[in-house]
Amino acid sequence: MSSNAMEGGASRLALFLFISVIVLMFAVAAAAAIGDYNIPVKTVFLSVTNELGLTKAEIPPIEQSVVWNLRLSRALIAALAGAGLALCGAILQALLRNALAEPFVLGVSAGASTGAVCVIVLGIGAGSLSLSLGAFAGAFAAFALVALLSNGATSGPNHTILAGVAASQLFNALTSYIVTTSGNAQQARDVMFWLLGSFGGVRWPDFYLLGIVVIVCLTICILMARSLDAFTFGDEDAAALGVPVARIRLVLFGVTALLTATIVSMVGAIGFVGLVVPHAARYVVGPMHMRLLPASAMIGAVFMVIADIASRMIATQQTVPIGVVTALVGVPFFAIILYRARPQI
């Protein structure tokens, strides 16, 4: 009976992943076709096959360039960022045993914004590369502070969350201090826009870097998925089931920090995805992490690509910050799940 249940679960996951890969491909194709200047899907397809050297179709060079150099890289980075944030959220919700945990709970986004502000306002370095580096350094500084305050994240979930809150407050205060004392109105606006997240300006090199980070982190997380399940009844219970609790915690906190810092440094602090997508995934494939982690990553990827399309379509002639769209698109969707999953009492 239970082996059937297991096979049922595995085939259900396989079906789910198959469907979500197809949906993701359609979403990415749509993202490459839709824009201020719409391009037919056929041209999109031929642009890609041309670039890959599979075809030599005659299409306008400008359209091929827009598809390949601007929209496709942007859509794929959106997919990776969505997958990464959702994965981090699922892991932190399990490790911290808190349904409200999300990728930024350990102060990573606050640290990243301080780093970014140092670059934008104080002008340490110049150009977009140093903005990313500044954000990355800030994110890791915040994570190091949290790790220090929580004894390498071994002090229990609430202690770790409090350490994260303290680090977030500190770095947010630093950001505000720097902006108010030395920034002008335009700089403040730049910072604000950057914080809400944007996929504008991302290119292929960003995709390769983020792709490697996401794949490595996802692999590590899948290898530790069984151990994450053992945290269902708390740390001590996990230890009694033979899980090296301190090591798993430290490795997974490190992985989420690396992944979140990389994403934030490229596209800003995009909220909501990391909090909500794991809950949606749990609703579809259940709470066990061998299924939950890949499902969260896929849903996060699809969701982010669609949110990015929406961000370019909602207002004509301008792009709404992606963080605004993830909340606008996501909340109604999440409300349905919350309503349908409410306790039947």
Add this chain to the structure above:
Amino acid sequence: MTVKAQNLIWGVKRKPIVRDVSLHVAKGETVGLIGPNGSGKSSLLRLLAGLKKPASGTVEINGKNIAQIPRKALSRELAFVQQSAATDTNVTVNDVIRLGRTPHRSALAGWTEADDNAVNQALDRVDMATRRRQPWQTLSGGERQRVHIARALAQEPQVMFLDEPTNHLDIHHQIEILRMVRALDLTSIIALHDLNLAAMFCDRIVVLESGEIRACGTPAEVLTPALLRDVFRVSAEITMGAEDAAPHIRFAAQ
């Protein structure tokens, strides 16, 4: 499997909690750990199960020092049932019991027939086989405790440690749980508050007071009015049961 503790010492900062405890539990024995609140029952249980590291002293399981056995291998030998462990996650009875197979599975290994058998046997043992699809959140306290015990059994351990497994349960379920544990073909060490239940279901009783073993022996040997007055600060009458029956304690109101 035998459990042997020698000169265990453990404390928090400068406050000693377990002071120089030595204990020998024979294969198949059911041992009750009793003592007032704060006497170190839970701490001793965790030291024996390898969940806390003693400041000094050793614990041996079948003659092997548990400090030298990797955590995962240790979890295939001994299981630990916490008192009323809870979760907010929406898991089913089946999910919870499958967690018991964690120490037997590698990171990516599939679900094997051995895993399946262990889970099914554990479910039968606690009489929850027809309830495996039921969500955890809908179980009563007694059912949850039964599922925890089934999960421990799915580990296929030789020794089981239970920390006040009957807490918050009504008397029917208290007796049901302890009868079930006693019937298992395992060495078990149970921290308990109810002295009559300890007398009814344990082969031997260990009395802890301020982190030291005050008395150790069969219920009839250990549970005396003098000891209850000294350790638990209650006056009680004790009626010895005939033949095999357990001694019965009646507490005085004054």
